[in-house]
Amino acid sequence: GRIWLSDRRGAFDHLRPKSLLLSTTRVSIIQASTIFTSYMTEQLERENEREELLVEGKITEDEMDRQNTEWEDSEWKSRW
DSSP states (O other): OOOTTTTOOOTTGGGSHHHHHHHHHHHHHHHHHHHHHHHHHHHHHHHHHHHHHHHHTSSOHHHHHHHHHHHHHHHHHHHO
8 A cells, every 4th residue: 555645745845946947937927928918908998998089080090099009118118
């Protein structure tokens, strides 16, 4: 039979280079995907708001494009 608790990991096994690298990479990818997803969602919301203003005649197409570009540039820099 198997020795009791023989498969248990040591107290600091999670800090071995391979385990630490995999864990850090996984967390980084998850965080980056969360940031990117929220950026894309907010970008679509803002573009839809500006599109409504364009349809209502409150802004021109050039102004809408300029506002979209300014928002993309400022938000991308602030999030990354």
